[in-house]
Amino acid sequence: MKLTLFVWRQPSGASSGQLVRYEAPDVSPDMSFLEMLDVVNEGLVLRGEAPIAFDHDCREGICGSCGLMINGIAHGPMKGTATCQLHMRSFKDGDTIYVEPWRARAFPVVKDLVVDRSAFDRIMAAGGFVSVSTGSAPDGNAIPVPKPDADLAMDAAACIGCGACVAACPNASAMLFTSAKVGHLQLLPQGQPERHRRALGMEAQMEAEGFGGCTWHGECQEACPKGISIDWITRLHRDFIAATVTQREESAADAGF
Amino acid sequence: MTRILGFWRSVVGKKVVMGATGLIMIGFVVVHMLGNLQAFLGSEKLNAYGALLHGPLHEVTLLLRGVLLAAVVLHIVAAVQLTLLDRAARPVGYARKVPQAATPASRTLRLGGVLLLAFIVFHLLHFTTGQVHPEFIPGDVYHNLVSGLSRPLVALFYIVSMLALGLHLYHGAWASLRSLGAAQPAPSPLHRPVARVLAVVVWLGFTIVPVAVLLGWLA
Numbered sequence A: 001m002k003l004t005l006f007v008w009r010q011p012s013g014a015s016s017g018q019l020v021r022y023e024a025p026d027v028s029p030d031m032s033f034l035e036m037l038d039v040v041n042e043g044l045v046l047r048g049e050a051p052i053a054f055d056h057d058c059r060e061g062i063c064g065s066c067g068l069m070i071n072g073i074a075h076g077p078m079k080g081t082a083t084c085q086l087h088m089r090s091f092k093d094g095d096t097i098y099v100e101p102w103r104a105r106a107f108p109v110v111k112d113l114v115v116d117r118s119a120f121d122r123i124m125a126a127g128g129f130v131s132v133s134t135g136s137a138p139d140g141n142a143i144p145v146p147k148p149d150a151d152l153a154m155d156a157a158a159c160i161g162c163g164a165c166v167a168a169c170p171n172a173s174a175m176l177f178t179s180a181k182v183g184h185l186q187l188l189p190q191g192q193p194e195r196h197r198r199a200l201g202m203e204a205q206m207e208a209e210g211f212g213g214c215t216w217h218g219e220c221q222e223a224c225p226k227g228i229s230i231d232w233i234t235r236l237h238r239d240f241i242a243a244t245v246t247q248r249e250e251s252a253a254d255a256g257f
Numbered sequence B: 001m002t003r004i005l006g007f008w009r010s011v012v013g014k015k016v017v018m019g020a021t022g023l024i025m026i027g028f029v030v031v032h033m034l035g036n037l038q039a040f041l042g043s044e045k046l047n048a049y050g051a052l053l054h055g056p057l058h059e060v061t062l063l064l065r066g067v068l069l070a071a072v073v074l075h076i077v078a079a080v081q082l083t084l085l086d087r088a089a090r091p092v093g094y095a096r097k098v099p100q101a102a103t104p105a106s107r108t109l110r111l112g113g114v115l116l117l118a119f120i121v122f123h124l125l126h127f128t129t130g131q132v133h134p135e136f137i138p139g140d141v142y143h144n145l146v147s148g149l150s151r152p153l154v155a156l157f158y159i160v161s162m163l164a165l166g167l168h169l170y171h172g173a174w175a176s177l178r179s180l181g182a183a184q185p186a187p188s189p190l191h192r193p194v195a196r197v198l199a200v201v202v203w204l205g206f207t208i209v210p211v212a213v214l215l216g217w218l219a
């Protein structure tokens, strides 16, 4: 396959960037999208140019490192797929492909297609955990969890934190990410003691990071490589209202701090 | 008090307020539409309904006006603040962006909202206080309605505004229950049969009146 690429090049966060045209004359349909970029990069290096910087790690759709805006669709045209699992057979010979980084105030560009997603880490640190005293590992199934709850919690826990929801949202909102990270713990017995502070704390951190609000466009769930549903956002709204109304302050001892 | 303020300041809290005030306005809009449709029963019926609202039910009308005014103000303030926040969240846009799920309704909420605001102001000056109605007769609702909507440009403004209302409701009636956390989980959360019917009914129910006047069905 022969492809024409327009790739966002930006030497650093502080400098300005632009779309640069590259020809990829020899692309196999069996390559993944990232392998295609690897091949383009080899050509660039041979010509003495700087390779295109992009994030990746596992290349098997589970780590959440990769993430590109491909022809205006987060992670490209294949549904339920991260960029690393997108293959070039999704494109046609002669196609023109625009490749851009995630765009959000909270995700500043580091270089080319690499953005800084540590805002997600700070949202997690604001309540995306359960506090337990460390020690020997507890017995498995010591705390019974109803099967439907476990399944549902797993649906949200499937979030790999890639940021496609933010990238796809017209408001650059992180509600799908935040609601998934709040929601899976709210369904489990271990998550109960901190449920109110988790909902309030993570929502507040999401705001502090400069993400937008949810207008229910539904773009996030379409972009999510793990198919996480906007129902989780509804659940977060419910939790947020409950936390505000009851305002039950768990004591520090309760929460294990 | 700090609790209420904190709720209002938060993004999620503001969305809950938008949804709640939106639902209040939807309730009003449906009742208002049913009221209007009495025009087809003749001038006595419609004028009697008007007289009822301003006579025996005067206090109720005043109270509801207060609630509605509060709802409209909160809805608009939240809309403006959320819009500014959302804009600021993406300072650099995409060269290419292809919507995958957003509908014409969801993408015109803001534009449509501004049109609705203009409509509400005009509409009140037109049929409630009469400042922009050259043939206004206080209390003669039917006369005001028919003579007001006989002007094609005015009728057109009503018709276009009701299109905006229908679109706003197609998205809003569904979204509000999600913002309030009341919507039940669904296999395809974007499906909205009830909102669809409501939007079409409200759109048709309002639009039929100016159309009927233009066609001479109401005279």
Ligand code: HEM
Pocket (backbone or CB within 6 Å): A213, A214, A215, A216, B015, B016, B018, B019, B020, B021, B022, B023, B025, B026, B029, B072, B075, B076, B079, B080, B082, B083, B109, B110, B112, B113, B114, B116, B117, B120, B168, B171, B172, B173, B175, B176, B177, B178, B179, B180
């Ligand atoms: C007065 C002028 C109006 C303006 C400026 C306005 C503006 C908006 C905006 C910008 C949104 C989307 C907010 C966001 O998520 O970012 C919205 C949502 C909504 N609007 Fe309006 N609107 C107006 C009038 C109305 C009317 C008359 C109704 C009902 C009859 C209504 C019902 C709704 C509902 C139910 C929602 C959904 C709220 C949610 O997502 O939970 N609005 N409006």
Ligand code: FES
Pocket (backbone or CB within 6 Å): A055, A056, A057, A058, A059, A060, A061, A062, A063, A064, A065, A066, A067, A082, A083, A084, A085, A160
């Ligand atoms: S590189 Fe790990 S998910 Fe794509």
